[in-house]
Amino acid sequence: MTTVSVRCNHCGAPLDVAENTRFVTCTFCNSQLEVKRTENSVFTEEVARIARNTDRMAESLEVIKLQNEIEQLDREWDSVRGGYESKRRGKGPPSRAGAAVGLLFAVFFAIVCFSMAGMASNTGAPGIFQMVPIGMGFFALIAAVMGTVNSTKYQTNRSAYQNRRDELVSRLDAMKRDDA
Numbered sequence: 252m253t254t255v256s257v258r259c260n261h262c263g264a265p266l267d268v269a270e271n272t273r274f275v276t277c278t279f280c281n282s283q284l285e286v287k288r289t290e291n292s293v294f295t296e297e298v299a300r301i302a303r304n305t306d307r308m309a310e311s312l313e314v315i316k317l318q319n320e321i322e323q324l325d326r327e328w329d330s331v332r333g334g335y336e337s338k339r340r341g342k343g344p345p346s347r348a349g350a351a352v353g354l355l356f357a358v359f360f361a362i363v364c365f366s367m368a369g370m371a372s373n374t375g376a377p378g379i380f381q382m383v384p385i386g387m388g389f390f391a392l393i394a395a396v397m398g399t400v401n402s403t404k405y406q407t408n409r410s411a412y413q414n415r416r417d418e419l420v421s422r423l424d425a426m427k428r429d430d431a
Contacts, residue, residue, distance in 0.1 A: 259284060260295045274298070310426065317423045321416060328412045335405050350395075350402035357395030364388030 254267040264279035268286055275284050275295070284295040364384040371380040 255293050257286065257293050257295050261297050266295070310429075314423065314426055317419055317426070321419045321423070324412065324416055324419065328409075328416075331408055331412075335401070347402055347406060350399040353398050354395040357391040360391045361388035364391070 253270045255270055257266050257268060258264065259266055259277040259280060259282060261282040261284070262277060262280040264277055266275060266277060266284075268275050272286055275286060276282070277284060283298040285298055285301065287294050287296055364387045367384040368381045368388075371384070
């Protein structure tokens with residue numbers, strides 16, 4: 252059996268290892284070593300250092316994954332938010348207060364329209380003068396309810412996005428604090 256002479260890369264002590272040996276423990280400093288071979292050389296590397304480097308790389312990879320997840324979440328939210336803004340012709344996302352004011356105005360408008368239809372009916376006006384105000388009143392109510400529903404959906408989606416983003420940022424900050 253042929254042996255190869257190498258040095259412990261922790262303490263520098265000479266070691267004789269068999270040609271096919273992959274791992275060895277230094278007899279002088281008790282460091283666990285991996286025997287590495289290239290075309291021209293044979294050397295050792297501490298297993299503990301390899302493990303530390305692997306752990307650091309795994310932590311860095313986890314940080315990158317979290318950063319990517321935050322970026323993807325932001326892109327998805329921008330897309331959702333943009334959909335609401337395009338429906339409102341660039342006026343920005345709907346607010347709950349705006350939806351409530353719109354609903355109140357629609358109810359008032361519908362009452363006025365229904366009153367106009369009632370007056371037209373009492374005066375014996377043709378049916379068109381009764382139907383148009385009724386249609387306008389229903390249209391206003393439907394539009395206001397849809398606005399309220401969209402506002403609620405937007406606020407729910409926004410809250411879910413913000414909660415998820417806060418959770419990811421918190422995990423990322425904790426990982427960065429642990430590395431420091």
